Amino acid sequence: MTKREARARARALRRTLDMGNIGREMARALFALPCWQQAGTVLAFAALPDEPDTAPMLQRALADGKQLLLPRVTGDGTMEWVNIPDLSLLQRGAYGIPEPPADLPAVCPPEDALFLVPCLAVSRDGVRLGRGGGYYDRFLAHAKGKRLLVCPSALVWPELPADTWDIRFPSHEILTEKGLLP
Template sequence: MNKQAEKQQLRKTMRALEARLSERYLERSDRRIAAQLLAMPEYQAAETVFCFVSVGREINTRPVLSAALESGKTLCVPRCLGSGIMELRTIQSLDDLAPGAYGIPEPPEDAPLISVDRVDFAVLPCLTCNHLGQRLGRGGGYYDRFLASYRGGTVLLCREKLIREEIPVTPLDYPIPWVLTEAGLFEDGTPARLS
């Protein structure tokens, strides 16, 4: 089986596993992950934060988005243009978001565009990953393209029950230095302290 077929098989397996997670577990892990992310010194020091807007059973990023806005950070979120291309657009309020591509809440087309090199700290999603930061996304390639040109601090959010140490990767897959689950923060595969 080639890497793409392995990825497709793992996506199918992980979607089925994700669908079986209890609401209680989802809510508990959401709260724990958000609290730990907001405690990260790298997040606290960042002036400009890029964060995905969660949908469905993804880790709820609304508390993170709200906290970034309330603390006066410049907050940018993805606006999908199609074929794996996204723009980073700033928002002033969660009310700025409306369903866009694939039903994902997005900023309006006229929201201010921000360049990747202005982002200090990025919060990325995955379907699954390992503690080393090798991720498997949902298959659109949006974040892989972002990572190809981004060099700032990055944290990958994943529920501990969706961690898989064996992730099929290709040379185009970029590992993320920090992985945050409800069990804690991992830096390059090693448990890290939040100070």
């Protein structure tokens, strides 16, 4: 299977899933984890309709007094992180992704932050299948901090095609609606 075929298969399967419920179950599992409880800063993403709903996670981060950083796509194929104090400030940005407005300054994520990373699918050996832009691969190659890949259990597959630059996640860094992978 090629990456293009895997992305098409993942997108088709995503259309059959209840991403609202999956997001709520993921949030419940996340809030019980020590990495969430200890995090002062959370780097997350505002979900697209075909992704697990991250709104409960984003709302809880703000309610718990955590610094919430969300990505904003820049013109050079990278993204920058912006402190978002209120979710009502989000606007449709590149690719239709909800992101912070241009007038909020970018910040450097602290080294002890918790990163919640999106994907289309992941393999059992931790190969992350992204949307194909490489934004997260470029960011994660240099990021420091704890990270969790946010992936519905139906999209954890036995194997996926991988390139040398693809970031891998050990099973204890893959969060599904059932909790962390064993």
